Amino acid sequence: MIGTLHVPGPSPVHAVPAGYKLLVLCGLGTASFVIADPAVIAAGAAVVIMLYPLGRVPLHQVWVQARDLAPLLVLMAVTQAWFDSPLAAALTVTRVLTLVWAAGLVTATTGFSAMMAVLQRILAPLRRFGVRPARIAFALTMTVRFVPLLQEMIQETRAAQAARGMGRNPLALAIPVTIRALRLAEGVAEAVEARGALTDDDDFGIPERRHKEKASDTDA
Amino acid sequence: MTQTRDLVLMGLFAAVVAGLGLLPKVTLGFGVPITAQTMGVMLAGAILGARRGAGAMAIFLVLVALGLPLLAGGRGGLGVFAGPTGGFAVGFIVGAYLTGLLAERLPLRMVFPRLLIASIVGGIGGVYLLGIPHWALVADTPVSQVLLMALSFVPGDLIKACLAALVAAAIHRGYPVLQRA
Amino acid sequence: MGDAPAIELNQVTVRHGKRTVLDIDDLRLTDERIGLIGANGSGKSTLLRCLNGLVTPSSGQVRVDGLDTAQSIRQVRRKVGFVFQDPEAQIVMPTIAEEMDLGLKAQRLPSSVRRERMADALQRFGLQGREEDSAHLLSGGEKRRLTLASIFAMHPDILVMDEPTIMLDLPGRRQFRRMIDPLPQRVLIATHDLELLEGFQRVLVLDDGRIHADGSPRAAIEAYLDLVDAREAAA
Ligand SMILES: Nc1ncnc2c1ncn2[C@@H]1O[C@H](COP(=O)(O)OP(=O)(O)OP(=O)(O)O)[C@@H](O)[C@H]1O
Ligand SMILES: [Mg+2]
Numbered sequence: 001m002i003g004t005l006h007v008p009g010p011s012p013v014h015a016v017p018a019g020y021k022l023l024v025l026c027g028l029g030t031a032s033f034v035i036a037d038p039a040v041i042a043a044g045a046a047v048v049i050m051l052y053p054l055g056r057v058p059l060h061q062v063w064v065q066a067r068d069l070a071p072l073l074v075l076m077a078v079t080q081a082w083f084d085s086p087l088a089a090a091l092t093v094t095r096v097l098t099l100v101w102a103a104g105l106v107t108a109t110t111g112f113s114a115m116m117a118v119l120q121r122i123l124a125p126l127r128r129f130g131v132r133p134a135r136i137a138f139a140l141t142m143t144v145r146f147v148p149l150l151q152e153m154i155q156e157t158r159a160a161q162a163a164r165g166m167g168r169n170p171l172a173l174a175i176p177v178t179i180r181a182l183r184l185a186e187g188v189a190e191a192v193e194a195r196g197a198l199t200d201d202d203d204f205g206i207p208e209r210r211h212k213e214k215a216s217d218t219d220a
Numbered sequence: 221m222t223q224t225r226d227l228v229l230m231g232l233f234a235a236v237v238a239g240l241g242l243l244p245k246v247t248l249g250f251g252v253p254i255t256a257q258t259m260g261v262m263l264a265g266a267i268l269g270a271r272r273g274a275g276a277m278a279i280f281l282v283l284v285a286l287g288l289p290l291l292a293g294g295r296g297g298l299g300v301f302a303g304p305t306g307g308f309a310v311g312f313i314v315g316a317y318l319t320g321l322l323a324e325r326l327p328l329r330m331v332f333p334r335l336l337i338a339s340i341v342g343g344i345g346g347v348y349l350l351g352i353p354h355w356a357l358v359a360d361t362p363v364s365q366v367l368l369m370a371l372s373f374v375p376g377d378l379i380k381a382c383l384a385a386l387v388a389a390a391i392h393r394g395y396p397v398l399q400r401a
Numbered sequence: 402m403g404d405a406p407a408i409e410l411n412q413v414t415v416r417h418g419k420r421t422v423l424d425i426d427d428l429r430l431t432d433e434r435i436g437l438i439g440a441n442g443s444g445k446s447t448l449l450r451c452l453n454g455l456v457t458p459s460s461g462q463v464r465v466d467g468l469d470t471a472q473s474i475r476q477v478r479r480k481v482g483f484v485f486q487d488p489e490a491q492i493v494m495p496t497i498a499e500e501m502d503l504g505l506k507a508q509r510l511p512s513s514v515r516r517e518r519m520a521d522a523l524q525r526f527g528l529q530g531r532e533e534d535s536a537h538l539l540s541g542g543e544k545r546r547l548t549l550a551s552i553f554a555m556h557p558d559i560l561v562m563d564e565p566t567i568m569l570d571l572p573g574r575r576q577f578r579r580m581i582d583p584l585p586q587r588v589l590i591a592t593h594d595l596e597l598l599e600g601f602q603r604v605l606v607l608d609d610g611r612i613h614a615d616g617s618p619r620a621a622i623e624a625y626l627d628l629v630d631a632r633e634a635a636a
Contacts, residue, residue, distance in 0.1 A: 068295065188228050
């Protein structure tokens with residue numbers, strides 16, 4: 001199954017509405033490009049790090065995120081110091097780390113469904129251009145559904161091939177798995193259609209509020 | 221209006237890209253990681269075509285942004301887009317679209333060469349088209365420098381393009397249902 | 402529920418490329434429990450799919466309650482509930498409650514009605530109290546019951562099932578039968594599980610897309626066995 005990067009609350013950081021957190025994040029991103037002083041940005045990073053314990057996110061995560069980025073950061077810093085100046089290198093590194101930490105904090109303290117709700121709100125104005133938030137939410141659900149299924153299919157196919165004494169040819173694995181997955185996708189689409197779901201606009205997905213209930217259309 | 225079937229297929233290929241991210245990544249010489257994920261980008265474009273392929277990638281990225289650790293190495297969340305490789309991630313959309321467009325439009329009868337060219341130009345070029353400028357911007361490095369670094373990824377990318385084209389060609393032969401889209 | 406509406410097929414053919422996979426002159430189904438048997442590839446699934454508009458006939462008409470399936474797909478789908486052979490394909494949503502809700506929301510029912518229908522259907526199929534459980538971690542038999550419950554909750558007039566007992570063990574099959582028997586709907590089942598057809602009013606035998614025999618379960622099964630014997634002797 002798919003895990004999440006979410007850390008359970010409650011905490012003051014969890015309590016801030018998802019939309020505001022994303023706004024602050026955008027603001028921070030812009031500010032970090034306007035401010036060209038590594039010391040100021042480093043101070044910002046310190047504030048972000050202090051928010052981790054406040055949001056009940058293990059401080060270990062700060063380290064993990066930095067470690068994952070380390071090879072790239074070193075590469076960037078070296079080229080930068082070489083072609084530009086050590087100051088520019090410091091600026092880049094602090095900027096990237098601060099933004100990554102801040103974004104990581106938002107992700108850790110905001111639930112999947114809260115993010116999804118913000119997404120739907122962002123998408124709502126696009127309705128005019130034919131974007132259907134409910135359908136997008138449906139496709140997202142499909143992906144979450146298919147990831148473990150694909151893993152299962154890969155294991156089964158691999159076992160079947162091993163039983164026949166076939167080696168580890170990636171093509172001999174990828175092709176049958178892809179075809180099986182496509183067939184399953186057809187089946188799923190049929191099953192959804194047979195129930196008459198998703199034929200129009202908003203009959204799927206999260207925002208109950210939007211779901212207009214027509215009393216006249218209840219069962220006979 | 222997008223058909224239910226198309227939505228399911230887009231969801232499926234977003235899952236394929238996520239699944240490829242679970243494969244162990246190989247790290248080249250100076251810390252350049254090679255992941256199988258861009259192969260999923262090529263597959264999505266070559267099998268689903270431009271529109272649905274790009275849609276699949278958009279779905280994948282939305283899930284990443286919402287906090288699922290689906291990028292290679294279990295990365296996810298908004299931090300990805302703030303980091304230096306964020307442009308490559310967003311480039312998945314462009315990559316799949318270009319791959320699909322070329323796969324649909326290239327005036328080549330033979331399936332494999334057509335899909336191979338589509339995968340190379342779209343899946344490599346398209347992804348880098350956003351990835352490199354974004355890196356240059358975040359790292360404040362001249363584009364030419366980044367381009368030089370990116371060259372080290374290319375051999376791996378070419379292998380992936382070959383694999384993707386072989387798989388997609390086999391799918392088009394064995395499962396022609398998709399061509400009527 | 403009253404009388405379930407009739408199903409009528411008129412000069413129906415279904416072709417894939419040059420092959421005719423279904424060819425039915427005239428068929429009217431009004432019985433409560435109808436079985437459909439025949440060899441692999443004989444056209445059972447194709448016939449069932451026609452009833453829900455999943456397959457559009459290449460020629461002729463399929464009517465449910467007088468509605469042409471090609472023209473009034475939405476209304477027809479409200480009347481005809483379809484239980485698919487593979488629960489993996491049919492179960493779409495992550496939890497039992499969401500899976501149940503998918504079809505109910507499509508019918509635009511108010512949430513109070515949806516809750517009531519869901520509780521009733523889950524009770525009937527032995528899944529009460531499990532609303533929040535993952536739909537994908539259920540056992541094969543539980544998945545089958547969930548697919549039945551989710552379609553039943555939509556209150557169709559006709560229930561169509563394609564090989565519903567295929568992955569059930571013997572106790573599972575018996576339990577399935579016990580759950581089907583009291584259903585108020587007309588039920589149409591395509592199956593290779595001949596035991597399941599006991600007590601049905603009418604059983605059709607398909608052979609190469611055509612109706613080979615039509616009658617009581619006993620007569621139809623006999624005709625089917627004879628057909629298979631004749632084919633084997635010829636081969
Ligand atoms: N989409 C399709 N394209 C081409 N041929 C098809 C398609 N769908 C079904 N067929 C063909 O139609 C014929 C009838 O298939 P159908 O699935 O109705 O058989 P069935 O009686 O349900 O068989 P089984 O007992 O194996 O489930 C088969 O020969 C099959 O190959
Ligand atoms: Mg069948």
